[in-house]
Amino acid sequence: MSTALKHITLNNRIACFVALGKFISSMSMEEMESLSRKAKYENAWFTEDSLKTALTSLADMLKEDSLINFIPFYPELNKEVQSKNIGVIMAGNIPGVGFHDAFCVLLSGHILQAKLSKSDTIIMKFLLEKIVEIAPDFKLFIQVVERMANMEAVICTGSDNSARYFESYFGKYPHIIRKNRTSVAILNGKESVSDFEKLGSDIFTYFGLGCRNVTKVYIPENYDITKLIDTFEPWSFVINQHKYANNYTYNRAIYLMNQDPFLDNNFLLLKESESLHSPISVLYYERYSDQNKLTAELTEKADKLQCVVTNTDFKNKISFGQTQNPGLNDFADGVDTMKFLLQL
Known part of the structure; x- marks a missing residue:
């Protein structure tokens, strides 16, 4: 286990994400507008309203109560972990969509090797840099890369077409490969x-x-x-x-x-x-x-x-107006990312 990681106890990891959520909630209008301008220049779909919606959802997800309720589902989080390099190929269709994978990798004690989408580098770098600012020890566990190397597991998000490519290249590693939904x-x-x-x-x-x-x-x-x-x-x-x-x-x-x-x-x-x-x-x-x-x-x-x-009787249904407010345990494609990471 990495020496640096020993200094990031589970409580400190949790505290970092709670602090990140509080920071997002406290962002001024000027800070939000500045970030929005940069993001919109990179991706015209990322309007200020879209950014506010995405960041508000993240802040809600990172509330202390949310994390306290989330942690007990994964008792393995309390154990020491042999940190592994986790390659994460992120999507970029909505602002910060790759954050949940980053959160799971870092909370589980592994090393994040993030291949950002060219459509969402501004927001994701902003969030990852803020994590390091809050908890500097995380610097050794966050890598933003153009080409992944030495990864020991892979999480990929893309289309049905890209999934075939991912299967071909990364099928030999433990993996989560997400397709169109x-x-x-x-x-x-x-x-x-x-x-x-x-x-x-x-x-x-x-x-x-x-x-x-x-x-x-x-x-x-x-x-x-x-x-x-x-x-x-x-x-x-x-x-x-x-x-x-x-x-x-x-x-x-x-x-x-x-x-x-x-x-x-x-x-x-x-x-x-x-x-x-x-x-x-x-x-x-x-x-x-x-x-x-x-x-x-x-x-x-x-x-x-x-x-x-x-409103009808349907297993795992979602109420009207709630699709864009996922909780920490609303995993993409129904695959428990945290469980996957803790079993490596």
């Missing part, structure tokens, strides 16, 4: 106006770029889909983001040329489809007549789904 909602016709408003945040937060964003809704056979049109009006501002607007214009043109039927509220296209993954600016919908049959169908597709949002 998305989220869906099941409506039963009894939803309130409040439910629809909250569903809007599940769909539009981060412009729909995250795997926890709802890209499809299932509706009863005789459901009036136009009900959704007006309830999403508070999110009409998304069309002011030029990249989102470009997607909207492109997809609308394609549907018109193909004479595909769709609904349009000037910032979102609703289209009937059996597919799960809708393009940016499009929400798919599909009708169902048998709740049990739909449940069985989605259970079969569990490896393609991150979240199922509904």
Whole structure:
């Protein structure tokens, strides 16, 4: 075990992350705007609102109570660990999306070898540097690299295509390799106006770029889909983001040329489809007549789904408006990253 790591007791590791959460919560408007400008220059999708949402979620995740409730699930954290190099290839679709993996690696006592996404270097470096500022001993356990070397386990997040590449290159190591996932909602016709408003945040937060964003809704056979049109009006501002607007214009043109039927509220296209993954600016919908049959169908597709949002009876369901507020134990793809790391 590394000598330096012995000085980072579990309590000190916890204290560092709690302090990080408090720092994020206390950031001034000027600090947030400055960070946002840098991040947006690197990735135009990272608006100030998106950054605030992401950092607020991280700060909530790192509250002392959250960590205190999280730790008992992993008694191995109290044991000495033989630190190993953990290569982490991070995604960059939403601000700071790679942080949870970094958190797990460092809290478990291993060495983080982070290959950052070119779409999210500003936010991730900001967070990792702040960890070292709070607890300087972590400097030996955080490496930001262009090319991973001497890793003893790997965590990769990407698409179905990149997953094949990752399997080829890293399959010989203990690994977690994540593929494309998305989220869906099941409506039963009894939803309130409040439910629809909250569903809007599940769909539009981060412009729909995250795997926890709802890209499809299932509706009863005789459901009036136009009900959704007006309830999403508070999110009409998304069309002011030029990249989102470009997607909207492109997809609308394609549907018109193909004479595909769709609904349009000037910032979102609703289209009937059996597919799960809708393009940016499009929400798919599909009708169902048998709740049990739909449940069985989605259970079969569990490896393609991150979240199922509904008020109906569905295992591991998520309430409306909660997809973008994951807790520490809401692991991507349902694979317990901490358990994986502690078993190495």
